């Protein structure tokens with residue numbers, strides 16, 4: 001293949017300052033041709049700063065494609081030679097760090113499945129001692145910013161000075177809208193905790209699909225993220241991993257054209273960010289309240305089935321006044337007025353009776 005498209009010679013120093021910092025490339029390196037063509041297509045957009053490719057893939061189940069391994073590292077070197085794009089790979093063990101550094105990989109990232117494990121993060125930190133390479137840390141799979149923070153501390157103690165954070169969302173049971181729920185407030189809390197860290201968003205692993213990428217990318221831009229890591233592939237439908245979420249370089253180019261990056265002074269951005277963090281916490285709680293209320297109604301319906309089978313009336317006044325009295329006592333201890341609790345419980349009671357009535361009235 002001929003040396004065609006090449007981005008201008010960029011130092012890691014200047015790339016690190018770049019905002020928005022755009023990292024893109026396939027979920028997994030599959031073949032040399034796919035890596036090189038992928039990098040050339042991205043370089044041609046003129047909008048991508050770093051090429052990513054997974055070489056070692058931590059997969060949920062055995063038997064899935066687990067990456068090409070170290071054999072893929074020379075492909076990245078060749079892609080860099082042809083395009084000038086710096087290369088980034090995920091590392092999960094000391095050996096992978098050594099192999100990546102031995103092949104001049106420019107940036108490393110720690111994946112979500114690794115950030116959860118302090119032993120693995122420490123092993124990586126030990127292998128990094130003295131290295132100059134920038135390291136990105138993805139949020140852990142579970143919604144725990146202390147683990148994320150702990151990984152940040154371990155890597156910074158290894159004297160790595162360029163540490164970035166990647167927000168890729170959190171695994172949550174039963175969530176359907178996202179592959180990994182963004183829980184924006186957790187990433188914002190992390191950013192407030194480490195205001196100097198580069199924080200980028202990974203819409204690909206949050207969405208798990210293509211049609212919602214743009215909304216998540218824009219949200220990240222609105223929240224003053226420093227950039228994006230987004231998966232792209234020369235033939236997304238036939239990718240060997242994460243096919244549903246990958247896009248072509250051409251589509252990435254279009255999406256990046258549509259994103260509006262905020263340009264505000266530092267004060268208003270941090271004000272906006274802090275306010276948004278609180279709003280996101282409220283949204284999260286409201287969401288949980290609705291889920292709990294819906295589960296509560298499911299139990300009411302279960303009770304209705306039982307009452308119906310045993311020919312008992314829906315309304316049992318004694319039981320309800322006991323529930324309400326308890327709620328008023330607990331609520332008052334938590335700073336909630338008797339008036340509010342009474343109205344809130346009345347509303348719940350009416351809804352619950354309606355659910356029960358539907359069951360009682362249904363013809364068997």
Ligand code: PEP
Pocket residue numbers: 027028054058090110111112113138168205
């Ligand atoms: C990836 O970036 O391909 C990856 C494995 O991501 P995560 O660690 O976020 O699951």
Ligand code: MN
Pocket residue numbers: 027028231241242
């Ligand atoms: Mn992936």
